[in-house]
Amino acid sequence: MKGKIAFIPGEHKIEFFEHEVPGPPAGGLIAEVTQTNVCGSEVHMWKGEFGGRHGVMPGHEMAGRIHALGDGVKTDWAGVPVKAGDRIAPVYYSVCNRCSNCVKGNQAACTNKAFGVRHPSEAPHFTATFATHYIVRANQNFYRIPDNVPDLIAASANCAMSQVYWGLDKASVRYGESLVVLGAGGLGLHAMAIAKARGAYVIAIDGVEHRLDEALKFGADATIDLRRFSSADARRRRVRELIGGGPDVVIEVAGVPEAFIDALELASIGGRVIEIGNISPALTAPIAPSRVTFKALEIIGVTMYPPNYLKKSLDFLAKHIDRFPYREMCDATFPLSKAAEALDRSERRELTRAALLPQQG
Numbered sequence: 001m002k003g004k005i006a007f008i009p010g011e012h013k014i015e016f017f018e019h020e021v022p023g024p025p026a027g028g029l030i031a032e033v034t035q036t037n038v039c040g041s042e043v044h045m046w047k048g049e050f051g052g053r054h055g056v057m058p059g060h061e062m063a064g065r066i067h068a069l070g071d072g073v074k075t076d077w078a079g080v081p082v083k084a085g086d087r088i089a090p091v092y093y094s095v096c097n098r099c100s101n102c103v104k105g106n107q108a109a110c111t112n113k114a115f116g117v118r119h120p121s122e123a124p125h126f127t128a129t130f131a132t133h134y135i136v137r138a139n140q141n142f143y144r145i146p147d148n149v150p151d152l153i154a155a156s157a158n159c160a161m162s163q164v165y166w167g168l169d170k171a172s173v174r175y176g177e178s179l180v181v182l183g184a185g186g187l188g189l190h191a192m193a194i195a196k197a198r199g200a201y202v203i204a205i206d207g208v209e210h211r212l213d214e215a216l217k218f219g220a221d222a223t224i225d226l227r228r229f230s231s232a233d234a235r236r237r238r239v240r241e242l243i244g245g246g247p248d249v250v251i252e253v254a255g256v257p258e259a260f261i262d263a264l265e266l267a268s269i270g271g272r273v274i275e276i277g278n279i280s281p282a283l284t285a286p287i288a289p290s291r292v293t294f295k296a297l298e299i300i301g302v303t304m305y306p307p308n309y310l311k312k313s314l315d316f317l318a319k320h321i322d323r324f325p326y327r328e329m330c331d332a333t334f335p336l337s338k339a340a341e342a343l344d345r346s347e348r349r350e351l352t353r354a355a356l357l358p359q360q361g
Contacts, residue, residue, distance in 0.1 A: 004358070005120040006130035006339050009055040011048030014340045017120035024070035025124075027138030031064035031088060035155040036129040037330065038346045038354040040185070040255050041279065046343040049280040057117050058339075059129030059356075060092035061158055063151035067133065077141040078311050087151065089158050089314060090134070090142035091307040107306040108166060116140075130339055132358045141307035146318035153326040156186055156353060157313040159304065164191040164253065165313055166305035167274045168198075171249050171298075175199030178247040180239060180266055181220070183254030183277060184211035186329060186353040189218040191251055193324045194316065196220075203242060205235065205262075206254075208349055217325050232265045239266055246271060253277040257285035264291045272298045279303070329353050335360045 003021045008014055024030045042058045044050050066086050075081050076088065095102055096112035116137055117127045126133045136142050145154045164187050173179055179195045181188045184206035192202050196219025204215035207226030215223050222242050229235045239247060246268020252259045255277035263273045264287060278285075292299065317326065330353045334342040342354040 003126060003132040004336060005125060005128070005132075006058055006336065007055055007120050008045050008051060008058055010051075010053075012046060012340075012344075014343070016337075017125070019120070019125040021067075021126065021133050022124045022135070024068045024073075025135065025138055026071040027073060028070045028140065029073055029088075029136045029142070030067040030126075031062075031090070031134045031136060032067045033062050033064045033129055033131055033134050033358045034087070035063045035151045035333075036131075036356050036358065037061040037155050037160075037186070038342050038356070039160060040187070040277065042130075042343060043347050044255075044280050046347060049282055055119070057120060057128035057130070059131065061155050061160065062092075062129040062134060063087060063089050063145060063155040064134060070138070076144045077307070078143055080144045082144055087145040087154070088136075088142045089145055089154050089310060090136045090140060091158060091310050092129070093304065094137060094139045094141070095307060105306070108302070108304045113304070114139075130336065130356060130358075132336065141310065143311045143314055146314055148321055149314060149317045150327070152330050152355070153317055153321070154314065155355065156190070156329065157317060158310050160186045161190040161194075161313040161317075162305045162309040163187065163276060163302060164251070165194055165316070166309050167191070167251060167276055167300065167302040168194055170300050170302060171251075171272045171274050173198065173200055173249050177201070177249060178203070178243045180205060180247045180250045181215075182250065182252045182259045182263055184208070184215040184220075184223075185253065185349075187253040187276060188251075189214060189329055189352070191253060192219040193320065197316070197320060197323075201243060203239060203247070211349075211352060214325075214328065214352055217328070219324065232262055235262065236266055248272065249274065251276065255279070257283045260285050261287055264295075264297065267295060267297055269295050270297075271295070272300060274300045274302060276302045330355045333357050
């Protein structure tokens with residue numbers, strides 16, 4: 001049986017490779033990819049900001065079905081029994097659980113983190129999720145998807161939801177606090193829902209009308225439109241009007257350097273800033289370090305998450321599936337062959353979250 005894998009060789013280009021689907025590795029499994037999302041990382045790849053002259057394999061957010069289990073695999077990483085045909089969501093990297101950060105419980109900062117991604121021509125080929133199949137390695141966490149959570153929703157648990165969940169926990173966002181979310185895309189909407197469920201007052205800032213509408217559905221108590229409040233001063237004043245002062249926490253998930261500057265300006269004295277969105281080394285922001293010093297800010301950088309946060313995210317979805325309109329978050333689906341269109345429209349911010357359905361072509 002042959003499968004297909006996508007590859008981005010350069011800016012705004014995509015290629016497809018076909019290979020025989022290998023057998024499952026001992027201690028791991030082979031999954032059929034039923035849905036894989038266009039995350040912000042893939043948009044950066046599409047724009048040529050990642051991969052350089054060597055190109056890059058896109059795809060890491062996915063839901064899938066177990067195609068074949070490797071020797072010794074009887075349960076997921078939470079001890080839930082699994083069999084061929086069961087739906088699963090895998091963490092897209094593995095951690096060593098031995099380095100100093102892992103031992104301290106901060107597996108998100110594992111110094112030996114491994115992704116296993118190679119060029120599609122290199123065996124075992126299926127190491128990223130813009131593909132019909134995906135290999136879950138022996139040391140790679142995966143979890144069975146709860147029965148009431150459809151693939152359409154489960155795919156975004158990894159990485160968007162798990163990452164903001166970890167960020168909110170690192171910043172200790174709690175009941176009665178105020179949170180400003182910069183960016184109302186997939187990560188932002190997940191952050192709003194989680195923060196709202198724990199009793200925070202949430203303000204969403206974005207410049208796209210349909211995103212602001214979605215923000216209100218996902219728990220935002222108020223929204224601020226960048227088109228109307230076009231200066232940092234205007235946005236800061238509006239935030240203070242809404243909550244009677246500066247916010248306890250600001251989370252940046254817009255993915256542009258200017259948003260990080262905005263986060264520092266919006267944050268209250270003694271506040272916390274969670275930085276998740278800016279991941280491209282080529283994008284920089286001129287800031288005055290004194291803003292951090294004199295405002296006594298705590299800046300929390302977040303990339304990835306401890307693997308068990310994928311299980312926490314899936315459980316949150318199962319519990320709140322009817323409270324927030326998760327079925328609307330993924331607002332466009334494409335066959336794998338139309339990946340370029342999905343990436344283009346995502347780059348133009350026409351969509352909240354695009355998804356590829358590899359089993360449909």
